[in-house]
Amino acid sequence: MEEITKFYQENNAVIVGYFLQFIAAIVIFYVGRLVAKVVKRLLERALLSRHIDKAVVSFMASIVYAIILIATVLMALSQVGVETTSFIAILGAAGLAIGLALQGSLANFASGILIILFRPFKSGDYIDAGGVSGTVDKIEIFQTIMTTPDNKRVIVPNAKITGGPITNYSAEPTRRVDILVGIAYDADLRLAKKLLEEIINADERVLPAPKPLIAVAALADSSVNIHVRPWVNAADYWGMYWDTLEKIKLTFDEHGIGIPFPQMDVHIKKDTQE
Template identity: 75%
Template sequence: MEQIKQLFEQNHEVLLSYVLQLVAAVVIFYIGRLVAKAVSRFLEKALLGRSVDKAVVSFIASIVYAMILIATVLMALSQVGVQTTSFIAILGAAGLAVGLALQGSLANFASGILIILFRPFKSGDFIEAGGVTGTVDKIEIFQTIMKTPDNKLVIVPNAQITGGAITNYSAEPIRRVDLVIGISYDSDLRKAKQILQQIISEDARVLPEPASVISVAALADSAVNINVRPWVNSADYWGVYWDTLEKVKLTFDEQGISIPFPQMDVHIKKDKQE
């Protein structure tokens, strides 16, 4: 016990110095983390104030936060006596090994860069990508956050999005509603087309240009199929789609136009026994 006390008295200055360095490193890391959050939030507000796309703002803020945090960690390690130059070399070698092990994450990061550069979609767009259909909320370093029409939050890896086809339903201001209406062969075709034209023309959401198309598409097995293709603003697409189907059914019922359904006639033959 006496030896430990004597050892402490001889080296208390060195121990105190190490303790102070450790405390300083912890303080540097804590303050640096707060600064990283503050700068990230300030940058986010500033860019949003300049009407920069929300998805791009989120991506840039995430990168800035990560860079400041890495710099803070290096400063804290330097404070406790770690040679940062050697540490950076070791970190680079370790980063290479980790990079090889985490190729998927690096692919997601690279895909995030591509999304930001080429802008196939922006925050608020309704898209179909990576097997998910929904509204883009944010684009982050490794993933894109989307909200589905039934208000589910889906996190999609960026590589999964850029690795396949991207359908952006909000990219163009107008869209064409494609409907196929089938009527029976016994129904009056001219009358059916007039009814469909009237339904389309009475809907104020249907655009006068480009002109709507109503034409016979096919003489199918059990029905005469008619293409109904009005043009609408993208925001009105589903409203016009659902309302038109309902109006067609109700009006056809009132006007005696029948809509056939698949059916099969079975004929049973009996052998006559003499």
């Protein structure tokens, strides 16, 4: 007992210093863990308010929580005198090795985060992205699942989607139907335009505004091309497109307006010699 007392008296300042450092490390750890929980909770609320999938929100919040907690542990160890430089170097080397090994997966992961945050499309939208056209079924961290019009399920890596243009056909409530009609040069142009106007005006799916456009587009090699451009609700696009093509063909046949096919007239000239 006397030896312990003597040791304490001789090393009083050092023991008290280590004890205070230990207490400070514990305080840093608990404060850091509290901050990590608060940041995680705030991040979850912010992401959920943007209607992001709960599984994705939980995954991202857990990553942020782990990063803050690791930084807190390193600060606490540094407070008690533990050299953390080697730990940081090891973590950096491990992170670099993992990043190189999972380069493609990390690119898909980062792209998935961008898609979820900026929301260029959502589930149920019909899009053209990554070389695939279809309806978005599910947006996941590493890939997006789409269903094509012929009911094929296609899984597209997120990096391929964000690496090129994204066309979202469902983003706007209305769409313009573009139909190009060619008539013969000897056909009655005024009658053709009148019939096209009657076809468009008789369709209830055509919106009054913007006003449909019917105009001559070009004097082509074999035909006079006419642009027909009505506006419809996005859900009526394909039905309107197919029905109008059929009506145009039947109506033009009834009125004798020909729709020519590409052709070439060859004139043979015969030279005569005395």
